[in-house]
Amino acid sequence: xxxxRIQWIFLFAFLIFDLVVAGNLFLQNRFTISSSAxxxxxxxxxxxxxxxxxxxxxxxxxxxxxxIAGTRSGENGELGQQASKLRDQNYHxxxxxxxxxxxxxxxxxxxxxxxxxxxxxxxNRSIALGSHxxxxxxxxxxxxxxxxxxxxxxxxxxxxxxxxxxVNNNNEVLGYTQTYLEDTRILRPEATTISQxxxxxxxxxxxxxxxxxxxxxxxxxxxxxxxxxxxxQAVYVPTWIIEVxxxxxxxxxxxxxxxFNSTIMRSTPGSVNTSSLGK
Amino acid sequence: xIKKLRSxxxxxxxxxxxxxxxxxxxxxxxxxxxxxxxxxxxxxxQSQQFTTQSMGDVYLPTTIVRTGKDGQQNLLxxxxxxxxxxxxxxxxxxxxxxxxxxxxxxxxxxxxxxxxHHSLMLNYPDSVSGEDFNETFGQSIDTNRVKGINHIVIPLxxxxxxxxxxxxxxxxxxxxVSRGDxxxxxxxxxHVQLIPVDYKIIKGHTMMMYPDSFxxxxxxxxxxxxxxNNLSTNLLSTNQHTSVxxxxxxxKTIYTDGTNRHLVYDHTTGTVDYENDIxxxxxxxxxxxxxxxxxxxxxxxxxLDNIRFDQAKDHQRTFIYRTYVEGFPIINADGxxxxxxxxxxxxxxxxxxSLYTVQVxxxxxxxxxxxxxxxxxxxxLHANSRFKDITDLRVGYLWKDDQQDDKVVxxxxxxxxxxxxxxxxxxxxxx
Numbered sequence: 001x002x003x004x005r006i007q008w009i010f011l012f013a014f015l016i017f018d019l020v021v022a023g024n025l026f027l028q029n030r031f032t033i034s035s036s037a038x039x040x041x042x043x044x045x046x047x048x049x050x051x052x053x054x055x056x057x058x059x060x061x062x063x064x065x066x067x068i069a070g071t072r073s074g075e076n077g078e079l080g081q082q083a084s085k086l087r088d089q090n091y092h093x094x095x096x097x098x099x100x101x102x103x104x105x106x107x108x109x110x111x112x113x114x115x116x117x118x119x120x121x122x123x124n125r126s127i128a129l130g131s132h133x134x135x136x137x138x139x140x141x142x143x144x145x146x147x148x149x150x151x152x153x154x155x156x157x158x159x160x161x162x163x164x165x166x167v168n169n170n171n172e173v174l175g176y177t178q179t180y181l182e183d184t185r186i187l188r189p190e191a192t193t194i195s196q197x198x199x200x201x202x203x204x205x206x207x208x209x210x211x212x213x214x215x216x217x218x219x220x221x222x223x224x225x226x227x228x229x230x231x232x233q234a235v236y237v238p239t240w241i242i243e244v245x246x247x248x249x250x251x252x253x254x255x256x257x258x259x260f261n262s263t264i265m266r267s268t269p270g271s272v273n274t275s276s277l278g279k
Numbered sequence: 280x281i282k283k284l285r286s287x288x289x290x291x292x293x294x295x296x297x298x299x300x301x302x303x304x305x306x307x308x309x310x311x312x313x314x315x316x317x318x319x320x321x322x323x324x325q326s327q328q329f330t331t332q333s334m335g336d337v338y339l340p341t342t343i344v345r346t347g348k349d350g351q352q353n354l355l356x357x358x359x360x361x362x363x364x365x366x367x368x369x370x371x372x373x374x375x376x377x378x379x380x381x382x383x384x385x386x387x388x389x390x391x392x393x394x395x396h397h398s399l400m401l402n403y404p405d406s407v408s409g410e411d412f413n414e415t416f417g418q419s420i421d422t423n424r425v426k427g428i429n430h431i432v433i434p435l436x437x438x439x440x441x442x443x444x445x446x447x448x449x450x451x452x453x454x455x456v457s458r459g460d461x462x463x464x465x466x467x468x469x470h471v472q473l474i475p476v477d478y479k480i481i482k483g484h485t486m487m488m489y490p491d492s493f494x495x496x497x498x499x500x501x502x503x504x505x506x507x508n509n510l511s512t513n514l515l516s517t518n519q520h521t522s523v524x525x526x527x528x529x530x531k532t533i534y535t536d537g538t539n540r541h542l543v544y545d546h547t548t549g550t551v552d553y554e555n556d557i558x559x560x561x562x563x564x565x566x567x568x569x570x571x572x573x574x575x576x577x578x579x580x581x582x583l584d585n586i587r588f589d590q591a592k593d594h595q596r597t598f599i600y601r602t603y604v605e606g607f608p609i610i611n612a613d614g615x616x617x618x619x620x621x622x623x624x625x626x627x628x629x630x631x632x633s634l635y636t637v638q639v640x641x642x643x644x645x646x647x648x649x650x651x652x653x654x655x656x657x658x659x660l661h662a663n664s665r666f667k668d669i670t671d672l673r674v675g676y677l678w679k680d681d682q683q684d685d686k687v688v689x690x691x692x693x694x695x696x697x698x699x700x701x702x703x704x705x706x707x708x709x710x
Contacts, residue, residue, distance in 0.1 A: 004289065007289050007290065007293055008289070010293055010297075011289065011292055011293045011296060014293070014297055014299075014300050015296055017300055018296060018299050018300050021300070021303045021304075021307070022303060025303065025306065025307070062331075064361075067639065069641070185642060186358065186359050187642060188358075188604070188605075188640045189358060189359055189361040189362075189605060190359065190360060190361040190364070191364075191584065192331070192364070198331075225639065226501070226639065228641055228642065230642070230644075233642045235639060235640070235641065235642070237639075261582060261638065262331070272501055272641070272686055272687055273686065273687070274499070274641055276687060277641070277643060277687055277689050
């Protein structure tokens with residue numbers, strides 16, 4: 001009788017010991033590690049939902065990019081050189097922009113103009129340096145099809161590196177303008193950027209996304225950060241470009257966040273005087 | 280049979296429970312740090328306001344040296360790839376096992392680990408704690424055993440272990456690798472340049488020497504400056520409603536909040552000297568200073584992109600942080616681009632900060648500087664009477680004070696020597 005009671009006491013004692021130790025070993029580890037930053041962003045996302053802000057699915061992964069310098073290419077630059085190979089079109093340069101009229105129009109599908117134009121862009125007798133450009137549906141509309149230059153694997157979102165095809169009412173491309181950024185150089189080793197989710201929640205926290213609106217897309221692209229006074233070189237930085245549509249009055253605005261230091265980007269890039277560096 | 284079971288079920292249950300407890304004890308016995316892991320600093324979470332740089336990004340190795348099968352050592356240098364970050368990402372997927380101590384107090388053995396044939400070595404500018412290593416690489420090594428880390432040696436011969444080296448007392452720790460991909464580690468390649476180096480122990484000091492002369496580019500940066508008003512409110516304002524008052528005194532402005540804190544801003548140099556008497560009872564222990572000072576840096580609001588922990592001194596109670604470019608520190612006499620944080624045992628915290636930092640690089644037309652070999656530099660200095668006061672030597676980028684245009688700066692690579700506790704451009708001493 002007495003022995004049985006001792007057995008009972010031991011059973012309970014060991015059971016409690018096992019549960020506590022096993023609990024500590026297998027559960028606590030995981031809880032402490034996942035309990036910091038992501039949840040905070042989750043809270044903000046919830047707040048956004050209660051403010052009637054809808055959004056596309058936002059990724060939580062940090063990306064990476066570079067500070068890149070480059071110069072607008074003109075008639076005397078690489079663009080001018082490559083343009084001499086062009087056939088069946090009349091082109092001229094005005095302020096580092098190539099404007100060209102095609103001798104025969106190119107018929108395009110309005111929904112997918114890139115199907116036909118990709119072939120045109122790939123041919124270096126039709127488009128100079130075409131392999132550097134990619135179709136940008138977000139920037140295109142009924143009358144313009146835009147291709148953007150690629151820098152280190154990402155689109156350059158700037159008038160400094162674009163091909164803009166004009167589409168007439170018969171769905172024909174009759175001409176285009178082109179700009180090209182040459183001598184592009186990586187200025188500093190690769191660095192991580194903020195995530196898509198971080199950029200959008202940052203804008204929301206700073207009251208830049210109005211209530212009852214929709215985040216339509218958020219893309220990481222290079223935009224111009226500043227221009228320097230030496231040889232018209234400019235510095236480009238990875239930027240989250242976020243398009244927001246206000247549902248009430250149906251206005252659309254594009255917001256830009258510097259993806260390296262999460263600050264809002266000004267619409268006109270700053271400029272610095274670099275003449276003292278030449279010494 | 281069933282009857283027997285039924286009559287003895289209590290004994291059987293007891294046996295099972297005891298066996299299970301033995302298994303659990305066994306797990307803890309073989310893998311003790313896993314059990315201790317949950318006790319992390321909670322402070323790092325609260326400070327994660329909107330800074331992208333975590334504590335693990337500030338306490339990061341700055342250089343990578345690859346030792347070939349023939350023992351030849353090369354610094355991996357790249358203007359394009361972020362090699363340390365690549366290794367960090369890779370190591371975060373590794374699973375590390377047991378830690379054991381190999382050998383201490385023997386400089387010859389230590390040097391052989393520093394020069395481990397066919398290996399990759401990551402180097403910190405100064406010793407960091409085991410917690411910092413765990414933060415950076417998402418690991419949970421036994422921090423009671425590993426007191427400090429200067430180098431991480433990853434052998435490439437498939438040994439499935441790595442070594443952590445601590446210069447102090449020449450400690451070597453061996454850590455088993457239960458899971459890890461050695462193939463993704465950086466090699467020399469298209470964007471990676473090799474600069475020959477040599478690890479040596481000179482006068483008890485671990486040093487990286489450059490046996491040949493080599494070239495480094497000059498670099499240009501836009502100078503960004505923080506507003507003094509932001510910095511002073513960041514440091515002086517608290518949750519209590521204390522008001523910050525300021526008064527001018529010549530070239531200086533003194534901010535106080537009526538308590539034990541005050542901040543002196545020097546207009547001519549753009550430097551800030553902050554002092555706070557927190558009292559004896561609130562002194563932060565030495566082992567917690569890494570986290571404490573990281574939180575301080577976040578609080579100041581300075582951009583932490585390229586800020587790295589550089590040095591601990593005064594009995595490990597003063598930490599120096601510097602801006603690093605491509606693995607090399609930027610050094611400026613007024614502390615631009617860096618911070619010096621001190622917490623004394625008597626309860627006084629002092630910070631020396633500067634409003635100026637560099638963030639945005641600018642294009643420069645490919646100017647390079649040819650640096651002589653370390654031996655040449657030492658020989659030149661040897662002929663000089665000041666040689667006896669020199670205690671250390673390193674390569675870094677000089678940010679000169681006398682640049683007229685303070686919006687942009689050109690930084691130039693050079694050797695720095697530690698002369699009377701200050702890093703000085705070695706050419707200054709040769710004059």
